[in-house]
Amino acid sequence: MKVFKFGGASVKDAESVKNVVRVLKHEGFEDTLIVISAMGKMTNAIEKIVDAYYYKTNNLAAQIEFVRNFHIEIIDNLFENKKNVILFDLEQLFGQLSGFLATNKSTDYNFIYDQVVGFGELLSTKIISIYLNEIGINNSWIDVRDYIKTDINYRNATVNWEETTININALNTNNLFLTQGFLGSNSKNKTTTLGREGSDYTAAIFAYCLNAESVTIWKDVAGVLNADPRYFEDAKLLEQISYSEAIEMAFFGASVIHPKTIKPLENKNIPLYVRSFYNLDLKGTTVGKNLNLLPEIPCYILKKEQILVSISALDFSFMVEHNLSDIFKTLHDNKLKVNLIQNSALSFSVCIEDKFNNFETFLSKIKLKYNISFVNNVLLYTIRHATQNAIDLVEEKGVVLLKQTTKGTVQLVMQ
Numbered sequence: 001m002k003v004f005k006f007g008g009a010s011v012k013d014a015e016s017v018k019n020v021v022r023v024l025k026h027e028g029f030e031d032t033l034i035v036i037s038a039m040g041k042m043t044n045a046i047e048k049i050v051d052a053y054y055y056k057t058n059n060l061a062a063q064i065e066f067v068r069n070f071h072i073e074i075i076d077n078l079f080e081n082k083k084n085v086i087l088f089d090l091e092q093l094f095g096q097l098s099g100f101l102a103t104n105k106s107t108d109y110n111f112i113y114d115q116v117v118g119f120g121e122l123l124s125t126k127i128i129s130i131y132l133n134e135i136g137i138n139n140s141w142i143d144v145r146d147y148i149k150t151d152i153n154y155r156n157a158t159v160n161w162e163e164t165t166i167n168i169n170a171l172n173t174n175n176l177f178l179t180q181g182f183l184g185s186n187s188k189n190k191t192t193t194l195g196r197e198g199s200d201y202t203a204a205i206f207a208y209c210l211n212a213e214s215v216t217i218w219k220d221v222a223g224v225l226n227a228d229p230r231y232f233e234d235a236k237l238l239e240q241i242s243y244s245e246a247i248e249m250a251f252f253g254a255s256v257i258h259p260k261t262i263k264p265l266e267n268k269n270i271p272l273y274v275r276s277f278y279n280l281d282l283k284g285t286t287v288g289k290n291l292n293l294l295p296e297i298p299c300y301i302l303k304k305e306q307i308l309v310s311i312s313a314l315d316f317s318f319m320v321e322h323n324l325s326d327i328f329k330t331l332h333d334n335k336l337k338v339n340l341i342q343n344s345a346l347s348f349s350v351c352i353e354d355k356f357n358n359f360e361t362f363l364s365k366i367k368l369k370y371n372i373s374f375v376n377n378v379l380l381y382t383i384r385h386a387t388q389n390a391i392d393l394v395e396e397k398g399v400v401l402l403k404q405t406t407k408g409t410v411q412l413v414m415q
């Protein structure tokens with residue numbers, strides 16, 4: 001069995017969905033499971049529905065209309081027949097969404113987020129599944145929430161591998177399956193999500209449980225490049241990389257593969273191909289065990305919207321184990337992700353990411369016991385396989401606030 005993953009960019013409009021058909025016909029689709037994300041930037045749009053509802057702003061109806069119209073336009077451009085079938089399914093899903101918003105009693109933002117945001121994937125997979133059936137590519141739409149079971153950690157759920165494996169093994173293969181990325185469900189049968197951009201991980205979960213022969217992630221780029229092409233001119237294709245290299249790149253923030261994707265694949269030695277959905281003649285990138293980086297060139301990773309924090313003791317004492325563990329606990333309690341650490345006798349610096357808007361709470365707690373200063377909105381560059389030329393190239397981009405070198409990896413915090 002093969003697993004294919006199509007992300008938002010590959011299904012952003014009707015033409016793109018038709019292109020998915022081209023990919024399937026070119027590659028073959030027997031014995032395949034396809035994981036699909038929400039269309040285009042729909043997850044961002046649905047996040048706005050969540051916020052409008054939660055914060056009771058007056059644009060909830062408009063946000064819902066925006067998402068509905070986006071999908072209706074795609075349906076209009078995609079379907080010649082059977083429009084009523086898909087429109088019926090679409091209205092059913094919007095009915096479920098309205099029903100949830102009207103009856104929900106919970107005040108837990110993360111719970112509400114997961115119940116609402118998953119409609120992006122449900123809508124996209126319904127539309128694509130019905131379209132494929134209509135043009136003769138017979139497939140079975142499956143609800144991923146019946147297969148991937150997780151804990152109750154809404155917005156960043158952890159997979160229950162035991163249950164998930166049993167569920168997925170019950171799938172009768174020799175078929176073409178189509179399902180949602182990003183989603184799971186917990187023991188209360190409530191929708192959970194695996195973290196933003198988590199559809200890659202979904203593909204890896206299915207591949208692991210099915211002992212798949214490979215996973216292919218279809219992208220709007222030629223494969224994994226040595227830098228994000230939006231920020232680096234002249235980014236070059238990496239023809240092959242090892243699982244460890246891919247994990248390191250994803251960990252430092254290369255947004256081309258979700259960081260959790262690699263482990264399940266590595267554990268079963270399942271190759272991952274990252275390929276262009278535009279140019280099917282290109283081989284793309286192969287990620288596998290012990291593959292040497294090819295070509296062997298520096299790789300640049302940029303993380304934006306970081307906060308550089310510097311902390312020292314109020315009484316001029318050393319920053320050692322006991323105060324460091326106290327600071328780390330406070331960071332952890334506030335779900336602040338640490339991307340770089342630097343320590344000296346009297347001060348401790350960290351570059352952190354505030355995904356859940358907890359920095360103010362962290363600040364107020366730390367201020368009680370330490371001196372703290374911070375710089376908002378800095379950039380964190382990581383260069384793997386760094387050369388002097390590569391470092392010079394990054395340093396030219398701004399002012400270096402902090403620099404750290406470890407075994408061929410150089411990290412620069414810049415403003």
Ligand code: ADP
Nearest residue numbers: 007008009010221223224225227228254255256
């Ligand atoms: P998807 O639609 O599958 O979710 P994304 O838009 O999340 O795709 O990811 C693809 C984008 O990732 C590319 O268009 C590119 O701008 C960006 N990107 C960032 N880092 C890299 C990299 N190292 N190699 C390739 N693409 C990268």
Ligand code: ASP
Nearest residue numbers: 037043182196197198199
């Ligand atoms: N649709 C989700 C997101 O945009 C998951 C994904 O695309 O991987 O985060």
Ligand code: MG
Nearest residue numbers: 007008009197
């Ligand atoms: Mg994405």
